[in-house]
Amino acid sequence: MAISLVVGFVFFILAQHWQRVLKQQSWAIRRLTERVRDLEEMADPEFLRRLNESTPSPLEEVFTFSFRVGDSFWRQTVGLSEPDFEYVRMIGSVPGSVKIERWRGHMVARITEVMPESKAAGWNTRTLDVYPEKASKSEPVVLWEVPLARASGPDEPPSLRLVLDDALLKLEAQSASGRWSDEPAARTEDVFFSVPLDPARLIEFRSRDSLRAEDNGDSHAATDGAAWQAFYSFEDEARGFEWHLWIRDLRKKAEWDRWKILEGTPVSVDAPKP
Numbered sequence: 001m002a003i004s005l006v007v008g009f010v011f012f013i014l015a016q017h018w019q020r021v022l023k024q025q026s027w028a029i030r031r032l033t034e035r036v037r038d039l040e041e042m043a044d045p046e047f048l049r050r051l052n053e054s055t056p057s058p059l060e061e062v063f064t065f066s067f068r069v070g071d072s073f074w075r076q077t078v079g080l081s082e083p084d085f086e087y088v089r090m091i092g093s094v095p096g097s098v099k100i101e102r103w104r105g106h107m108v109a110r111i112t113e114v115m116p117e118s119k120a121a122g123w124n125t126r127t128l129d130v131y132p133e134k135a136s137k138s139e140p141v142v143l144w145e146v147p148l149a150r151a152s153g154p155d156e157p158p159s160l161r162l163v164l165d166d167a168l169l170k171l172e173a174q175s176a177s178g179r180w181s182d183e184p185a186a187r188t189e190d191v192f193f194s195v196p197l198d199p200a201r202l203i204e205f206r207s208r209d210s211l212r213a214e215d216n217g218d219s220h221a222a223t224d225g226a227a228w229q230a231f232y233s234f235e236d237e238a239r240g241f242e243w244h245l246w247i248r249d250l251r252k253k254a255e256w257d258r259w260k261i262l263e264g265t266p267v268s269v270d271a272p273k274p
Helices: 002-042 045-054 071-077 082-091 210-216 250-263
Strands: 059-069 094-103 106-114 124-130 141-147 159-164 168-174 191-196 229-236 241-249
Touching: 059 250, 071 082, 082 141, 094 141, 094 159, 106 141, 124 141, 191 229, 191 241, 241 250
Parallel strands: none
Antiparallel strands: 059 094, 059 241, 094 106, 106 124, 141 159, 159 168, 168 191, 229 241
16 A cells, blocks of 8 residues: 555656646747747738838938038129129028938938028028928929019019929029029029939049048048948039038948958968068
């Protein structure tokens, strides 16, 4: 009887142990099945579409644009009379910079400007959200605009404006008739400059950003300091304007950072002396 009790107790303990083992294995198999089902659902196109819509859009590129115009631009290139020139200086705002953030699916433009002739002038920043349906060729997005004359009559006065038109930054003159002027001898070209937001189309304007290179202490910062950022500029002294464009491609920056980690720093080893 004692042996039977001992054997029965041992079998009872073993049964309890195997019961716990089987329960743990059953729970692990159930969890594995659920994870496989979740992975299958993630591969579903409809699930991926809903996931993309719910997740925040990544920031892909950042463009910082600025331009300057001189008195010769207003008087000779645009052809303003002295009263109109004084009127533009009195009421016209001057854009300091235009920062365009290109996110996946839309762009955000931040325009910083100041009124030069006001004693209480201060920097003012405006923000515009630009979606693909807005940035069409038929409806360019006006980033900055200044009238070139006082309003007279029912028609709007001509104006100078900076627009974002199909991934192009344009400085153009606009009048009520769609031309700079109705006079046959007047200027017929409305666009003064056009800057594409595409590095492949800006190769001829690639420049060295001397100011930022000096700040970073790197004389090669504009050419090979980082493949994900570049500086472009152009100056037309005859027409009296210049522009500057900084581009930062954050997609390339992520690749650059990964390669810097993988490559490491080369170590120089002196050759052994004979």
